[in-house]
Amino acid sequence: MKFNNLFRFSVLFRFLLISSLLILLLLISSSVFGQDKPVVSDTLNYDSIITASKPLPPVDIQVKDEPGDAGGAINISWKPSPDEKNGKVKEYLILRSKSKSGPFKEAGNTTVGVTSYTDNKADIGVGFYYKVASLNFDKENGNYLWKSMGESEIYGPVKSTAQWFNVKRLNIFIGIIILCAAIIYFIFAAKSGKSFYIRKIAGIEEVENAVGRATEMGRAIYYIPGINDMDDVQTLASMTILGRVATFAAENDTRIDVPVSRSLVMVTAKEMVREAYSKVGRPDSFHEDQVRYITDDQFGYAAAIDGLFVREKPATIFMIGAFFAESLIIAETGNSIGAIQIAGTAMPAQLPFFVAACDYTLIGEELFAASAYLSREPKLLGSLKGQDFGKAVFLIAIIIGVILESFGIPFSKYFMAH
Amino acid sequence: MKRNEVITVGLLVFLVFILKFIIPKPVQLSYTVSMITIILLGLVFVYILIRTLQGRLIGRRVVFLLVGISLSLPFFMKLTLNIPVSPEVRSVYDALQKLPPGSKVLASFDYDPPSAPELQPMAVAFMKYAFDHGLKVIIMGLWPQGPQQADQAIQSAFKAEPSLKKKIKYGRDYVNLGFQAGNEFVILRMGESFKAMFPSDLNNTPYDSIPLLNNVSNFSNLDFCMNFSAGKPGTAEWVQIAVDRFKLPVAAGNTAVQAPMVYPYLNSHQLVGLLGGMSGGAAFEKLTKKPGKATTYILSQSFAHTVIVIFIIIGNIAYFSRKKENK
Amino acid sequence: MKREIPVAITFIVGTAYLIAYFIPHKPFNYFENWFNDWFAVIAAFAIWLGVLNLIKISTIKIFQKKPDWPYSVLIIISFVIIVFFGFYEGYKGLYAHPSYSFRDPGTSFDWLYVNVYTPLSATMFALLAFFVASASYRAFRARNFEATLLLLAAFFVMLGRVPVGDILTSWLPHQYQLSQWANWIMNVPNTAGQRAIMIGIALGLVSTSLRIILGLERSYLGND
Numbered sequence: 014m015k016f017n018n019l020f021r022f023s024v025l026f027r028f029l030l031i032s033s034l035l036i037l038l039l040l041i042s043s044s045v046f047g048q049d050k051p052v053v054s055d056t057l058n059y060d061s062i063i064t065a066s067k068p069l070p071p072v073d074i075q076v077k078d079e080p081g082d083a084g085g086a087i088n089i090s091w092k093p094s095p096d097e098k099n100g101k102v103k104e105y106l107i108l109r110s111k112s113k114s115g116p117f118k119e120a121g122n123t124t125v126g127v128t129s130y131t132d133n134k135a136d137i138g139v140g141f142y143y144k145v146a147s148l149n150f151d152k153e154n155g156n157y158l159w160k161s162m163g164e165s166e167i168y169g170p171v172k173s174t175a176q177w178f179n180v181k182r183l184n185i186f187i188g189i190i191i192l193c194a195a196i197i198y199f200i201f202a203a204k205s206g207k208s209f210y211i212r213k214i215a216g217i218e219e220v221e222n223a224v225g226r227a228t229e230m231g232r233a234i235y236y237i238p239g240i241n242d243m244d245d246v247q248t249l250a251s252m253t254i255l256g257r258v259a260t261f262a263a264e265n266d267t268r269i270d271v272p273v274s275r276s277l278v279m280v281t282a283k284e285m286v287r288e289a290y291s292k293v294g295r296p297d298s299f300h301e302d303q304v305r306y307i308t309d310d311q312f313g314y315a316a317a318i319d320g321l322f323v324r325e326k327p328a329t330i331f332m333i334g335a336f337f338a339e340s341l342i343i344a345e346t347g348n349s350i351g352a353i354q355i356a357g358t359a360m361p362a363q364l365p366f367f368v369a370a371c372d373y374t375l376i377g378e379e380l381f382a383a384s385a386y387l388s389r390e391p392k393l394l395g396s397l398k399g400q401d402f403g404k405a406v407f408l409i410a411i412i413i414g415v416i417l418e419s420f421g422i423p424f425s426k427y428f429m430a431h
Numbered sequence: 432m433k434r435n436e437v438i439t440v441g442l443l444v445f446l447v448f449i450l451k452f453i454i455p456k457p458v459q460l461s462y463t464v465s466m467i468t469i470i471l472l473g474l475v476f477v478y479i480l481i482r483t484l485q486g487r488l489i490g491r492r493v494v495f496l497l498v499g500i501s502l503s504l505p506f507f508m509k510l511t512l513n514i515p516v517s518p519e520v521r522s523v524y525d526a527l528q529k530l531p532p533g534s535k536v537l538a539s540f541d542y543d544p545p546s547a548p549e550l551q552p553m554a555v556a557f558m559k560y561a562f563d564h565g566l567k568v569i570i571m572g573l574w575p576q577g578p579q580q581a582d583q584a585i586q587s588a589f590k591a592e593p594s595l596k597k598k599i600k601y602g603r604d605y606v607n608l609g610f611q612a613g614n615e616f617v618i619l620r621m622g623e624s625f626k627a628m629f630p631s632d633l634n635n636t637p638y639d640s641i642p643l644l645n646n647v648s649n650f651s652n653l654d655f656c657m658n659f660s661a662g663k664p665g666t667a668e669w670v671q672i673a674v675d676r677f678k679l680p681v682a683a684g685n686t687a688v689q690a691p692m693v694y695p696y697l698n699s700h701q702l703v704g705l706l707g708g709m710s711g712g713a714a715f716e717k718l719t720k721k722p723g724k725a726t727t728y729i730l731s732q733s734f735a736h737t738v739i740v741i742f743i744i745i746g747n748i749a750y751f752s753r754k755k756e757n758k
Numbered sequence: 759m760k761r762e763i764p765v766a767i768t769f770i771v772g773t774a775y776l777i778a779y780f781i782p783h784k785p786f787n788y789f790e791n792w793f794n795d796w797f798a799v800i801a802a803f804a805i806w807l808g809v810l811n812l813i814k815i816s817t818i819k820i821f822q823k824k825p826d827w828p829y830s831v832l833i834i835i836s837f838v839i840i841v842f843f844g845f846y847e848g849y850k851g852l853y854a855h856p857s858y859s860f861r862d863p864g865t866s867f868d869w870l871y872v873n874v875y876t877p878l879s880a881t882m883f884a885l886l887a888f889f890v891a892s893a894s895y896r897a898f899r900a901r902n903f904e905a906t907l908l909l910l911a912a913f914f915v916m917l918g919r920v921p922v923g924d925i926l927t928s929w930l931p932h933q934y935q936l937s938q939w940a941n942w943i944m945n946v947p948n949t950a951g952q953r954a955i956m957i958g959i960a961l962g963l964v965s966t967s968l969r970i971i972l973g974l975e976r977s978y979l980g981n982d
Binding site: 491494543544545687692695739740 | 790791794798875876879880882883884887888890891892894895896898899900901909912913916917920921922923924925935937941944945948949952953956
């Protein structure tokens with residue numbers, strides 16, 4: 014009997030000892046790996062969290078070919094998951110497969126709050142099936158502790174195709190057609206002999222006087238064509254005006270200097286000035302160094318121009334083209350030497366500086382009108398009239414849009430925006 | 432005149448020498464001394480006004496000198512001003528507040544060193560906010576020096592808050608993709624594929640090897656874009672392409688000269704918000720509760736604006752008094 | 759043919775660009791990228807034209823001792839220094855382990871960029887502050903109604919955009935303080951004006967571009 018009791022006692026004692034050691038080990042491990050981490054094993058503990066945290070999938074999913082593209086893009090949009098408000102959704106996953114039975118792979122993801130995704134890796138003509146899943150998870154140091162996904166139904170198949178016309182740009186297409194038709198109509202009207210009234214533009218009217226001033230004072234004219242390259246329409250417009258100004262200068266045998274900021278502009282400007290001198294019968298008066306390259310750098314160019322102004326003191330300065338922050342630096346220096354300055358730019362941010370510092374300023378579209386104005390060629394004047402017609406059409410469209418919006422009819426906003 | 436110019440330049444060089452080598456620490460004027468200095472400056476303007484009324488107009492050199500003094504004096508003063516927060520700055524802050532940690536933000540640095548005094552402070556404030564709130568920043572530039580400015584902004588952020596340097600890791604929390612030529616066409620092609628435009632980052636690490644860029648193939652994978660711009664290519668191109676075509680939410684930080692041009696995009700809600708010039712940067716620093724260089728510089732700007740307004744008033748007084756005399 | 763070929767090229771490329779904007783289908787979607795790449799290549803090669811022109815004119819000026827020839831010496835010296843260090847660091851970096859670019863921090867080129875070019879650029883930009891002051895002093899006079907409006911707008915925006923404006927008007931209710939006036943001016947009249955100017959510029963751009971594409975405006979090729 015005694016032996017049996019002792020045996021039972023030792024078994025009980027051993028059981029208690031081993032259990033205590035186990036519990037101690039687990040307590041130590043929980044304190045080493047953080048109090049927040051569950052004590053029980055990952056899989057076992059997270060299953061209940063995953064189950065409890067599984068979010069509802071998003072609703073009203075629409076999958077369609079991206080309109081107005083060259084193919085290869087499918088647009089997936091949805092309404093937020095009902096669980097988004099409870100904070101149970103952290104991301105949306107877009108899953109894609111070529112067959113309905115899968116396997117579905119992740120095509121992309123978006124954060125909560127975003128309700129559309131464009132899959133730009135869809136092969137053209139291949140049908141794809143999509144699912145959108147709400148994802149809930151917890152992360153530590155960039156690694157997932159657990160994640161729980163609520164997947165939607167399968168949508169598809171949807172094939173991406175290339176379109177021949179970008180319907181989203183229909184409004185612009187209509188506007189371009191109206192404008193171009195008006196310009197071409199008025200060009201033909203001008204060619205057939207119809208005369209058009211063009212209002213006076215003070216800056217352009219003064220060009221001849223400004224050149225004459227330089228001639229009387231025996232000093233040079235400086236023409237600054239801006240700092241953009243020949244791919245900018247402002248620079249092109251500046252070159253056409255340069256041709257006219259150079260002709261006036263050549264007629265008066267006044268030196269015109271054109272320091273430029275771009276190599277291609279230098280080549281074009283040299284041709285313009287050389288042709289101007291040849292046209293008036295003074296080819297020998299043209300010197301190669303009249304048109305010279307300074308630097309591509311914005312402020313290096315401004316510094317060089319300032320130095321040239323202060324040392325050579327030109328009587329007339331033209332600043333016509335695209336300018337940026339250096340506009341006021343150049344204009345103020347020109348003003349300080351007492352030169353007459355005619356400026357023109359289509360950069361709205363620089364217009365106030367030119368207006369403050371220059372004698373005459375061509376504002377925006379007046380720069381593009383200057384070449385037509387100076388040449389008085391019928392077809393160029395006709396295009397100005399067409400431009401004005403286009404402006405009238407847009408003005409009426411704006412007024413109609415304002416009235417419609419005021420009465421809560423969003424048609425015009427929809428038409429312009431989509 | 433040449434002799435006077437030489438003397439002026441000599442005096443300036445002497446002043447720089449004194450400030451740099453003789454005075455050991457930056458001088459800080461106390462509040463009382465600052466107020467006295469401001470009053471003295473005011474008396475100078477009163478003197479100029481009296482001279483103007485007497486018909487003795489001041490030259491542009493005096494204007495330049497006083498503007499220079501008004502810009503540099505505040506650096507030595509211990510003054511604080513209550514910075515007004517405009518609605519467009521608040522919109523940027525509110526939009527950033529809504530982004531949860533882990534959101535991917537594209538930061539486009541489209542400016543160069545000349546614009547850095549105006550844009551760098553707001554860039555630094557943005558980087559501090561982003562790192563503090565766990566936003567993942569993908570940096571790129573449409574201007575060649577943009578990515579270098581971004582690096583400098585990050586270093587400034589780390590210098591101001593050393594704790595950030597310890598927790599932020601390159602490749603995981605931010606990446607610098609560098610500069611790509613092509614202006615607005617870069618934005619267009621990024622709408623299809625980032626990797627096509629940036630096959631590797633600034634350190635020539637392949638795109639696919641960068642953890643932050645896993646699952647980032649184009650704009651659809653981004654949550655926000657912050658554009659710092661000083662001209663073209665810049666905010667207008669981001670709005671016209673990234674916003675209009677790819678529906679990416681974009682906010683902008685612009686120089687004060689460019690900001691007025693961008694307001695049409697703001698009012699049509701194509702831009703989420705705008706940090707305009709130094710005042711926008713200072714307001715953003717106020718909202719993020721991390722005062723930086725913009726908060727310091729806005730004092731100089733305030734002084735300079737006040738001086739210019741005083742000169743405008745003096746100029747108009749002179750104009751009207753001469754008009755009256757001629758009558 | 760000297761004039762006809764460039765006009766034909768202009769017409770073809772201009773029309774192709776226009777079509778590519780509306781037709782996304784192949785091959786039109788490639789036009790934009792092709793033409794821009796070609797322009798970038800042409801512009802890159804063309805830089806040499808400008809650089810050679812600059813060196814040629816500067817050298818002639820030095821040898822002929824024309825007025826201000828010392829500045830030409832400065833141009834040549836600066837050019838040589840930058841090119842030398844660019845090539846030197848580029849060559850060194852190519853064969854270094856690990857390799858580095860001539861633009862990387864720590865190189866001589868980067869030192870020149872950070873310590874010479876950057877301060878010079880920033881200085882030129884900083885001149886704007888002084889020029890704005892002198893331009894404002896000279897130009898903002900209440901000569902007539904429009905000039906007075908301009909003056910008042912400048913007054914409100916300049917003071918309203920900095921804290922001084924609110925300090926001066928702190929005794930007024932918040933909605934009447936200078937910063938609110940400045941915000942209103944920027945959001946309403948400024949935006950309206952900017953939009954109008956942008957619409958006008960866009961129309962002018964379309965008209966000029968159409969004239970160039972159709973060959974009506976050919977003066978950029980040399981006077982007729």
